Amino acid sequence: MPRTVLTFGTFDVFHVGHLRILERAASLGDRLVVGVSADELNLRKKGRTPVFSEAERLAIVNALKVVDDVFVEESLEQKRDYILEHQADVLVMGDDWAGKFDEFNDICEVVYLARTPAISTTAIIEHIAEL
Numbered sequence: 001m002p003r004t005v006l007t008f009g010t011f012d013v014f015h016v017g018h019l020r021i022l023e024r025a026a027s028l029g030d031r032l033v034v035g036v037s038a039d040e041l042n043l044r045k046k047g048r049t050p051v052f053s054e055a056e057r058l059a060i061v062n063a064l065k066v067v068d069d070v071f072v073e074e075s076l077e078q079k080r081d082y083i084l085e086h087q088a089d090v091l092v093m094g095d096d097w098a099g100k101f102d103e104f105n106d107i108c109e110v111v112y113l114a115r116t117p118a119i120s121t122t123a124i125i126e127h128i129a130e131l
Helices: 016-026 039-046 054-062 076-085 102-106 121-130
Strands: 004-009 031-037 069-073 090-094 109-113
Touching: 004 016, 004 076, 016 031, 016 090, 016 109, 031 039, 031 054, 054 069, 069 076, 076 102, 102 109
Parallel strands: 004 031, 004 090, 031 069, 090 109
Antiparallel strands: none
């Protein structure tokens, strides 16, 4: 039976850290599904809209060979619904969220992956603004 892995992210100003975490997530199963945070969700969560639009970020993530399917994540509170809807066997999140999604262990395996050191979308945006 194919093993479906589900992960989420904004994936704004796409960088090698994004690629590495998606590659590592994909290695945990046979199919990788990615929820890309909606523009409105990012505004609520981070207090700013992404540099790249929701449609652009969906297109970028969907073009990656390790990604099998993408969808728009409208709400952080719908994680359980997304897991069930996509029949995920594994939920992968960055280790900055460690422990925060353990409640879903009743319906899937929850894995926290270390982020790529010294790479941050916010830091990249700030660096570009300083140029």
